[in-house]
Amino acid sequence: MKLLIDKVMQEGIVLGNDVLKVDSFLNHQMDPVLMQEIGHEFARLFAGESVTKVLTIESSGIAPGIMTALVLNVRLIFARKRKSLTLTEDIFVEKVYSFTKQETNEITVSRKFLKPGDKVLIVDDFLANGEAASALARIVEQAGAEVAGMGIVIEKSFQPGRRLLTEAGYRVESLVRIASLAGGKIELV
């Protein structure tokens, strides 16, 4: 994914020692050709996994997710984020703690879209502490379905997400792995 690495190196803006702002091509303004290439790459990486659904989380996961789902010829589901709990029987709910925002949100998926027998590819824009990805995995498992793997656009490898997820048995494929953002400099793994 040379195109993606070039974008990260040229347009990524480092804030502090651990935030990478990529709003010019990934999570506010988006380059559709880059999204299409990301979709092809995730589809290639997980081609052997008999994926039946792609699952992501609003909002920044939707563009890479829909492109991946298009190539795999399956549906995309995006989990919704919400602040407050209204328990209803027709949704799966999991909590996600955001270290950036220092708040807990809930994510929800309608029960009718995930079933036992589904093999679900989880796609997201960033992997840092693994909170979002593991909540999505818990929703898949609540449904009696199976996690086929996790496709991440940008992984901050200096944070514990990858280790936690791989130790839990998930296959994690990240298109860009960042070793460090210290001193305002992007260093790749």
Add this chain to the structure above:
Amino acid sequence: MKLLIDKVMQEGIVLGNDVLKVDSFLNHQMDPVLMQEIGHEFARLFAGESVTKVLTIESSGIAPGIMTALVLNVRLIFARKRKSLTLTEDIFVEKVYSFTKQETNEITVSRKFLKPGDKVLIVDDFLANGEAASALARIVEQAGAEVAGMGIVIEKSFQPGRRLLTEAGYRVESLVRIASLAGGKIELV
């Protein structure tokens, strides 16, 4: 757009007299082939408008928006929704009243992504009262850019959005136009 009309008629669920739930193919689970066809159709309809950017709003506009941007070979920007106002100089902000949720949200777009000279195609999943589309148009105009048109996936033609937007001079192209949801029955224009 026979595929879209078939989906609306077969999978759309009418709630009350004015809500159409389409979460099985448009705004929770998404059919990527349908999104691709929507992208091609918007690109065809606005082919003569020299579009330089596609603008939508999170979350349900992102999938049709990215597919449209891909065909038009331009960037997609998605406006972010937020509850509270923190004024900063580097964003455009507009208010959007949601009749469904009975609350006012703000939507924001970074100033660096819209410039004078841009011709902006606004894409959204639904048109009802026109609140979101007109707020997006005000952001385009704040930037000194021009609205090239508005591409809507599903228009509730019995609500005033289309009239307000066309009276304001915008070209509105809706792929499905719903005349009525009365009595739980979907009637097309």
